Amino acid sequence: MGIERSVRVAGPLGVAGMTGEAGVTSGGEAATTSPAGEHGRGDQPPGTVPISAQRRSRLVDIAEAVGVHVSTVSRVLNGDPAQSIRPEVYERILDTARQQGYRPNALARALKRRRTGALALVVPLLRNPIWAKLQRGALQRARERGYVIMIMEEPTEDPRPPADYGYLVEESRADGLLLATPLRIPEHAAVVNGPPHVYVNRRGPDRGHDVVMDEPGAIRMLLDCAVDLGHGSVALLDGPPEVDTVYRRVGAARRACAARGLSLAVRYAAPTEDGGYDATTRMLRRGPRPTICGVGSLNQVFGVLAALRDAGVEVPGEMSVVSFDDDECLAYLEVPVASVCMPLSELGAAAVDALIARIEGAPAGDVMVREPMTLVRRGSVAPPPGAAVAAGPRE
Amino acid sequence: MGIERSVRVAGPLGVAGMTGEAGVTSGGEAATTSPAGEHGRGDQPPGTVPISAQRRSRLVDIAEAVGVHVSTVSRVLNGDPAQSIRPEVYERILDTARQQGYRPNALARALKRRRTGALALVVPLLRNPIWAKLQRGALQRARERGYVIMIMEEPTEDPRPPADYGYLVEESRADGLLLATPLRIPEHAAVVNGPPHVYVNRRGPDRGHDVVMDEPGAIRMLLDCAVDLGHGSVALLDGPPEVDTVYRRVGAARRACAARGLSLAVRYAAPTEDGGYDATTRMLRRGPRPTICGVGSLNQVFGVLAALRDAGVEVPGEMSVVSFDDDECLAYLEVPVASVCMPLSELGAAAVDALIARIEGAPAGDVMVREPMTLVRRGSVAPPPGAAVAAGPRE
DNA sequence: TTGTACGCGTTATCAT
DNA sequence: ATGATAACGCGTACAA
Numbered sequence: 001m002g003i004e005r006s007v008r009v010a011g012p013l014g015v016a017g018m019t020g021e022a023g024v025t026s027g028g029e030a031a032t033t034s035p036a037g038e039h040g041r042g043d044q045p046p047g048t049v050p051i052s053a054q055r056r057s058r059l060v061d062i063a064e065a066v067g068v069h070v071s072t073v074s075r076v077l078n079g080d081p082a083q084s085i086r087p088e089v090y091e092r093i094l095d096t097a098r099q100q101g102y103r104p105n106a107l108a109r110a111l112k113r114r115r116t117g118a119l120a121l122v123v124p125l126l127r128n129p130i131w132a133k134l135q136r137g138a139l140q141r142a143r144e145r146g147y148v149i150m151i152m153e154e155p156t157e158d159p160r161p162p163a164d165y166g167y168l169v170e171e172s173r174a175d176g177l178l179l180a181t182p183l184r185i186p187e188h189a190a191v192v193n194g195p196p197h198v199y200v201n202r203r204g205p206d207r208g209h210d211v212v213m214d215e216p217g218a219i220r221m222l223l224d225c226a227v228d229l230g231h232g233s234v235a236l237l238d239g240p241p242e243v244d245t246v247y248r249r250v251g252a253a254r255r256a257c258a259a260r261g262l263s264l265a266v267r268y269a270a271p272t273e274d275g276g277y278d279a280t281t282r283m284l285r286r287g288p289r290p291t292i293c294g295v296g297s298l299n300q301v302f303g304v305l306a307a308l309r310d311a312g313v314e315v316p317g318e319m320s321v322v323s324f325d326d327d328e329c330l331a332y333l334e335v336p337v338a339s340v341c342m343p344l345s346e347l348g349a350a351a352v353d354a355l356i357a358r359i360e361g362a363p364a365g366d367v368m369v370r371e372p373m374t375l376v377r378r379g380s381v382a383p384p385p386g387a388a389v390a391a392g393p394r395e
Numbered sequence: 396m397g398i399e400r401s402v403r404v405a406g407p408l409g410v411a412g413m414t415g416e417a418g419v420t421s422g423g424e425a426a427t428t429s430p431a432g433e434h435g436r437g438d439q440p441p442g443t444v445p446i447s448a449q450r451r452s453r454l455v456d457i458a459e460a461v462g463v464h465v466s467t468v469s470r471v472l473n474g475d476p477a478q479s480i481r482p483e484v485y486e487r488i489l490d491t492a493r494q495q496g497y498r499p500n501a502l503a504r505a506l507k508r509r510r511t512g513a514l515a516l517v518v519p520l521l522r523n524p525i526w527a528k529l530q531r532g533a534l535q536r537a538r539e540r541g542y543v544i545m546i547m548e549e550p551t552e553d554p555r556p557p558a559d560y561g562y563l564v565e566e567s568r569a570d571g572l573l574l575a576t577p578l579r580i581p582e583h584a585a586v587v588n589g590p591p592h593v594y595v596n597r598r599g600p601d602r603g604h605d606v607v608m609d610e611p612g613a614i615r616m617l618l619d620c621a622v623d624l625g626h627g628s629v630a631l632l633d634g635p636p637e638v639d640t641v642y643r644r645v646g647a648a649r650r651a652c653a654a655r656g657l658s659l660a661v662r663y664a665a666p667t668e669d670g671g672y673d674a675t676t677r678m679l680r681r682g683p684r685p686t687i688c689g690v691g692s693l694n695q696v697f698g699v700l701a702a703l704r705d706a707g708v709e710v711p712g713e714m715s716v717v718s719f720d721d722d723e724c725l726a727y728l729e730v731p732v733a734s735v736c737m738p739l740s741e742l743g744a745a746a747v748d749a750l751i752a753r754i755e756g757a758p759a760g761d762v763m764v765r766e767p768m769t770l771v772r773r774g775s776v777a778p779p780p781g782a783a784v785a786a787g788p789r790e
Numbered sequence: 791t792t793g794t795a796c797g798c799g800t801t802a803t804c805a806t
Numbered sequence: 807a808t809g810a811t812a813a814c815g816c817g818t819a820c821a822a
Contacts, residue, residue: 056565058799069809074801086807103565107511108799111502111814118545125531127723132527136520139548148568150513150545153534170451170498172815173543273727302727309729328522332668332697334704334729453815464793469817481791503815506798567799 057100065096073097077104110172119147119355120174122165124154124181128271128297129327130344134180134200137348145356150174154181161189162197162204169195176355179204182243196358198367200351202244208364211351214373215245216252218340221375222294222322223256225338229383231292231320233263237279237304238296238324239271246296249324253294265290269300276303284311291319291384298325301337309334316382326376336378343371452495460491468492472499505567514750515569517547517560519576523666523692524722525739529575529595532743540751545569549576556584557592557599564590571750574599577638591753593762595746597639603759606746609768610640611647613735616770617689617717618651620733624778626687626715628658632674632699633691633719634666641691644719648689660685664695671698679706686714686779693720696732704729711777721771731773738766 059077063070068089076085076093110116119142123131135151142149150173152165159181168174176196183202190206191197203210219236226234236253239246250266257264265287269279276295280303283290295301301323305315313319315335323330326341350369358364454472458465463484471480471488505511514537518526530546537544545568547560554576563569571591578597585601586592598605614631621629631648634641645661652659662678664670671690675698678685690696696718700710708714710730718725718734725732745764753759 056567059801060799070799071801071810072808075808078801084807089808101565103562105506105567105799107502107506107567108814109801111500111506111799111816112801114814116502121546125534127524127527129522129524129527132522132524135546136548139520139546143548148545148547150543151516151530151534152543153531153538167498170496172451172500172502273723277727299724302724306727328668329694329697332672332701454817455815465816466794466818467792470792473817475818479791484792500815503798504817506800506815507817509798 056105057097057102058105059102061100062093062096062102065100066092068093077102114172115359116172116175117147118174119149119176119178119352120152120165120168121149121178122152122154122180124156124159126156126182126271128299128325130201130297130325130342131180133344134348137345138178138200138352139348140345141349141352145352147175147352147356149178159183159185161185162191162199163189163194166191166195176359178351178355180351182239182245184242184244184247196355198351198355198358201347203248203366208366209358211347211354211367211369212245212248213342213344213347213369215248216256217373218324218342219249219252219256219294221340221373222292223253223260223262225322225375225377225381226262226292226320227260229292229320229381231262231384233265233288233290233292233384235265235267235283235290235293236296237267237269237276237283237293237300239275239300240268243271249296263288263290271297272299273303273306276300277307278303280304280307281311284308284313289319292322292381293319294322294324296324298323298327298330301325301330305333305335305337316380318385320382320384321380322375331378335380337380338378339376341374341376343369343373346371451500452492452497453500454497456495457488457491457497460495461487463488472497510754511567511570512541513543513545513569514571514573514747515547515560515563516544516573517549517575519549519551519554521551521577521666523694523720525596525692525720525737526575528739529743532740533573533595533747534743535740536744536747540747542570542747542751544573554578554580556580557586557594558584558589561586561590571754573746573750575746577634577640579637579639579642591750593746593750593753596742598643598761603761604753606742606749606762606764607640607643608737608739608742608764610643611651612768613719613737614644614647614651614689616735616768617687618648618655618657620717620770620772620776621657621687621715622655624687624715624776626657626779628660628683628685628687628779630660630662630678630685630688631691632662632664632671632678632688632695634670634695635663638666644691658683658685666692667694668698668701671695672702673698675699675702676706679703679708684714687717687776688714689717689719691719693718693722693725696720696725700728700730700732711775713780715776715779717770717776726773730775732775733773734771736769736771738764738768741766 059070059073063073066089073093076090077097106117121135121138123135139149154160162179162185165177169176178200179197180200185205187205192206198209198211200211201213203212234257236250238249241247253264265283267279267283269275276299293304295304304321308315308319315321321337323337323339326339330337330339347369350367354367454465454468458468461484468488471485472492501512516530516533518530534544549555557574557580560572564571573595574592575595580600582600587601593604593606595606596608598607618629629652631645633644636642648659660678662674664674671694688699690699699716703710703714710716716732718732721734721736725734742764745762749762
């Protein structure tokens with residue numbers, strides 16, 4: 001307490017007209033020695049700068065102050081239930097720990113325990129908001145479980161095989177890997193016998209490590225809605241087939257449409273506004289026009305709408321549109337766009353749970369997030385052009 | 396097993412394998428189920444579950460294999476320039492390191508060096524895409540500088556004072572804090588003499604730690620555009636004034652409009668679609684209507700457009716709209732919306748640089764990112780209703 | 791040119 | 807009920 005080690009830095013307070021209160025700035029190292037009374041441990045090698053201004057308290061400090069051995073302090077502070085401790089010392093230790101503002105050193109602890117308490121989340125640098133939602137769910141759950149999450153970026157082009165992130169575990173920077181990149185990876189890149197890991201929102205090359213959502217269910221909701229309104233010809237405009245979610249959606253759509261006697265047109269496009277625009281334009285030029293279109297990603301939706309607008313195709317009069325990414329902004333568009341709301345946050349949370357289980361030695365096993373999904377009907381869906389009047393045919 | 400493992404040590408700082416630049420890591424070693432025979436290390440104690448399947452190689456392993464002392468190995472692998480080493484041993488050490496797939500233990504190294512090599516990025520859980528861009532820039536730069544980034548979520552409601560994240564540094568989980576939450580914090584919560592930190596995209600309670608963008612410059616671009624087209628009455632619809640960027644934009648707008656003789660109406664709203672919608676609706680009801688409106692965030696833009704549409708106000712005929720968040724989707728809207736493109740990624744990068752400088756002992760000092768901004772003119776801007784015909788008056 | 795010795799802060803396993 | 811001791815894996819001043 002009371003180590004006033006602040007240096008007056010003649011602040012380069014260059015920013016517009018803020019009256020510098022000559023506030024105390026930390027960060028500069030002063031050659032001041034600690035005031036009397038404090039044990040001034042001066043074992044900083046000369047020339048180096050301390051990480052934090054005030055000396056952090058260690059177990060040994062507490063031990064010294066209380067007059068017991070470090071190991072005793074350690075046991076008390078870890079609430080070791082095995083041994084019991086004299087209530088008096090117990091209190092004293094807890095008190096001085098509190099008083100000294102003791103914080104366990106995560107590094108030392110991790111080194112000893114051989115567990116870092118960190119998970120690495122590998123995400124692509126995409127604009128799509130699903131990554132933010134996923135990250136959010138993962139973050140929240142990780143905190144609940146006592147882990148921190150470090151983020152690694154995956155280059156969007158040229159995704160690297162999962163094994164390329166193994167070094168994080170090998171270097172003891174993290175206990176496991178959350179691989180949340182969308183692209184499918186060739187079989188041969190499987191992580192066998194590697195670090196603990198799960199694939200998030202896609203299936204990896206090695207089985208038993210997948211945490212995914214119910215894409216077939218999402219497709220089903222789209223088709224239910226289509227059939228409900230009387231559509232017979234469906235389009236699915238989605239990302240490139242190298243993306244695993246796309247792959248699964250398309251597969252499910254093919255099967256389900258066949259089963260229900262619906263015609264299906266699949267269009268692959270880049271997951272961008274531009275991609276959506278082009279694919280829609282091409283789709284409109286060719287053959288028989290579908291009357292309802294599912295769109296894989298939010299960015300594509302904007303392109304799809306623009307293309308339909310430019311082509312003079314009315315939504316929903318001539319074409320219904322449903323997005324597989326939900327976002328609040330959809331409700332505010334020119335024509336409010338219906339969407340399937342997927343449990344992305346829960347996906348992130350489930351992935352964290354699965355990974356921690358793996359770290360703790362649980363056997364492998366795939367996970368499918370089963371939170372309820374909903375199709376939010378908005379202005380962009382309606383019966384097909386030639387259908388009976390307004391109301392839904394079922395009711 | 397001729398695998399390129401890049402144990403190669405770069406530079407005097409000895410950042411061995413810190414960048415994930417290594418080609419294939421040892422993790423994926425056994426892609427081929429090894430035909431019986433070779434298979435070196437199967438020394439897992441029965442019953443326990445290994446964190447990582449294969450035993451990690453340590454310095455001492457290499458030392459033993461080569462027949463030298465650990466310290467020698469350490470020096471070689473850290474590229475210690477001071478001492479020179481017999482070329483022969485040097486090679487032998489490097490070879491066996493590579494061969495054993497050696498990875499330095501980041502924990503032990505950090506414990507010794509008193510530097511974790513990690514930065515904590517505190518972000519709010521907001522939908523606004525600016526956070527993703529900022530994070531992206533920070534991530535990229537951090538990797539270049541040999542740091543990893545861990546993410547901490549800040550509860551959106553009830554933001555906590557920056558000091559509440561100090562524990563991350565005190566526990567040696569990170570070397571410094573990137574505080575990227577938008578809300579202004581009361582003076583008394585300043586971090587004095589605390590851990591290294593910078594505020595990103597806002598000014599903190601303690602001076603000399605701010606990394607911000609040129610909001611007045613952005614305002615200037617809006618006004619330049621307005622004047623250029625002949626507008627005399629400007630509106631600024633932005634987030635709540637507790638958000639620091641809003642605070643600065645509004646201040647700059649007030650001053651600049653006064654200086655230029657423009658009338659200014661300021662509307663504060665929640666940074667959501669809904670907020671934008673309501674504020675716009677209220678604005679249209681009251682008093683003299685502005686002819687050009689700057690909008691603080693992307694989400695609000697959707698609400699603004701919807702409100703104008705619902706009120707029958709034509710864009711840009713009766714009202715021009717400019718967004719302060721740039722996003723590709725804006726170009727694809729009903730009326731393509733003009734935007735000021737801010738250097739968010741550079742902001743993230745600059746924040747990382749500033750924080751690392753602080754960690755390394757550099758004196759405090761505010762930073763303003765000076766990357767060029769541009770106003771992207773799109774369909775949503777035009778001369779005001781009563782103006783001279785089409786072309787810009789200046790030319 | 792290389793080896794010795796010690797410490798970073800904590801925990802686990804012995805003893806006492 | 808508590809203390810002593812040995813790691814965990816690495817870095818480094820100093821001795822040889």
